[in-house]
Structure formats: structure tokens, C-alpha cells
Amino acid sequence: MSDAQITVLASDRSTSPSSHLGFGIDIGGSGVKGAIVDLRTGAFVGDRHRIATPKPATPTAVADTALEIVDHFGWTGPVGLTVPGVVRDGIMRSAANIDESWKGTDLNSLFSERLGGRRVSVLNDADAAGIAEQRFGAGAQNSEGTVILLTFGTGIGSALIYDGTLVPNTEFGHLEVDGKEAEHQASAKVREDKGWSLRKWTKKVSTVLSHYEAIFSPSLFIVGGGISRKGDQWIPLLTNETPVVAAQLRNSAGIVGAAIAVDEGLSF
Numbered sequence: 408m409s410d411a412q413i414t415v416l417a418s419d420r421s422t423s424p425s426s427h428l429g430f431g432i433d434i435g436g437s438g439v440k441g442a443i444v445d446l447r448t449g450a451f452v453g454d455r456h457r458i459a460t461p462k463p464a465t466p467t468a469v470a471d472t473a474l475e476i477v478d479h480f481g482w483t484g485p486v487g488l489t490v491p492g493v494v495r496d497g498i499m500r501s502a503a504n505i506d507e508s509w510k511g512t513d514l515n516s517l518f519s520e521r522l523g524g525r526r527v528s529v530l531n532d533a534d535a536a537g538i539a540e541q542r543f544g545a546g547a548q549n550s551e552g553t554v555i556l557l558t559f560g561t562g563i564g565s566a567l568i569y570d571g572t573l574v575p576n577t578e579f580g581h582l583e584v585d586g587k588e589a590e591h592q593a594s595a596k597v598r599e600d601k602g603w604s605l606r607k608w609t610k611k612v613s614t615v616l617s618h619y620e621a622i623f624s625p626s627l628f629i630v631g632g633g634i635s636r637k638g639d640q641w642i643p644l645l646t647n648e649t650p651v652v653a654a655q656l657r658n659s660a661g662i663v664g665a666a667i668a669v670d671e672g673l674s675f
């Protein structure tokens with residue numbers, strides 16, 4: 408399988424009962440969250456464990472936190488991890504909303520070493536969410552054509568999936584719309600910082616989505632991030648032609664996608 412084409416449609420895996428379990432960790436700006444995942448259903452087995460992201464959030468400090476989370480569960484198997492940046496050939500290539508020192512970090516070596524030499528897979532957070540939604544959530548019934556998943560949080564993350572195949576590291580949040588990066592005008596953080604109503608923010612989101620529509624002609628947008636919980640209040644206000652649905656896995660999508668990625672040996 409090539410790095411650029413990762414099929415995320417359900418595969419027919421023959422597995423023993425214990426290999427139905429996987430482990431994912433989602434590294435975010437405010438929290439590092441992990442859980443054991445039932446890979447047949449995408450559901451957590453037990454509770455999710457969250458630890459506040461260390462400050463400063465340097466790679467080694469975050470790797471220590473990842474170890475704490477894995478130890479909390481006594482998990483000894485492979486671990487998938489998400490990061491909020493571009494991951495190519497196992498190296499972090501960007502650091503828009505995380506400590507600058509991540510840029511150039513060899514993620515596979517860092518996490519594998521800190522987690523006792525076990526197998527790890529590290530991927531972009533929105534790509535992980537895209538994999539999970541495609542497999543178990545909002546994309547599962549609508550997998551044909553071009554599906555764009557967007558996560559609205561501190562930034563705007565993106566996953567581009569064509570006929571069930573993920574094209575990793577798309578970074579649509581950094582596309583310029585009307586002369587300004589999309590995530591600097593329509594992320595959930597911008598709404599919070601400016602104290603905008605949902606209606607006002609939704610107008611900005613419509614503008615950004617129109618731009619993506621003009622370039623990619625998607626058949627579906629899936630919108631995620633914390634603000635998708637209020638999706639029924641703002642998705643109907645969008646003025647776009649393309650159908651828009653709320654992500655279904657909510658804040659578990661990153662963890663589930665990471666667990667799938669390492670289980671299936673996906674490398675980025």
C-alpha cells in the first residue's frame with residue numbers, strides 16, 4: 408500500500424478475539440486522550456483517559472504523557488497516535504498549533520522508544536478522524552466520490568477521502584479564502600475569541616466551504632470537532648450546495664482512527 412493511498416473501507420480481517428482490541432491516543436493542544444478500542448465496532452472498551460497537555464508541549468514531554476496513559480490501562484500492545492500537524496515519512500513537517508519544536512521530529516522513533524520499543528503509527532489528527540468516520544461514522548453509508556471531513560477546533564483539520572481511500576495531510580485549514588487562511592477566520596477558536604454568535608460564525612464557515620466546493624466538488628462534507636455537538640443549530644444555516652452532516656464519533660474519532668491505523672500497519 409502506498410503512503411499516499413490508504414484504503415479505509417471495511418476490510419475482511421480474520422482475527423482472534425483479543426486482536427479485536429486496539430489502542431489510540433489523540434494528542435491535542437489542551438488534552439492528551441487515550442482509550443482501548445473495539446476494532447470491530449469503533450466503541451471504547453471502558454473509559455477514555457485524559458491528561459492535560461504538558462506545558463510547554465515539547466515532543467518528549469508529550470511522549471511521557473502518552474506513556475502515562477498507556478500505563479494507566481496496563482496496555483502492552485501497539486499504539487496509534489495522532490498529532491495536529493503534517494506527518495510524512497514518520498517525520499512531523501508542520502507545527503501550526505503546537506510547540507514549534509515538533510517540526511522535524513522523528514515521530515516513530517520518539518514514541519516507539521518512549522513506549523518501550525512497541526509498534527506505533529503516528530498520523531495527522533484529522534486524517535485519523537476521517538478514517539474512523541469513514542469506517543464507523545458519518546462516512547460509512549456515504550463513501551462514494553469525494554468526501555471531505557473538517558474538524559473545527561483551535562484550527563481547522565481536514566481529511567480528503569475518495570471512494571474510501573484517504574489522501575493524507577491535506578491541510579485545507581491553511582488554504583487562503585479571500586486572502587486569509589481558512590482556520591484564521593472560521594475555526595471554533597476564532598468564534599470563541601471574537602465572541603461571535605453561531606449564526607455569524609456559520610456565515611464564515613459557508614464561505615470557506617464554498618471555496619472548497621469550487622476546488623474539489625465534493626459529494627459530502629462531514630463536520631467534526633466539539634462544535635459539531637451543536638450541529639443541529641448551525642448546519643441547517645449553511646448555504647452550501649453540498650450536503651453537510653455532523654461527524655458521529657464526536658471526540659472519540661481521533662482515538663479510534665489512530666487505533667485502526669496501527670492495527671492495520673498504516674504508515675504516513
Ligand code: BGC
Pocket residue numbers: 490491492493501503504531532533534558560561562563564565578580590
Ligand atoms: C494543523 C493540522 C491539524 C489541524 C487540527 C491545523 O492547524 O495544521 O495539521 O489537523 O490544525 O488540529
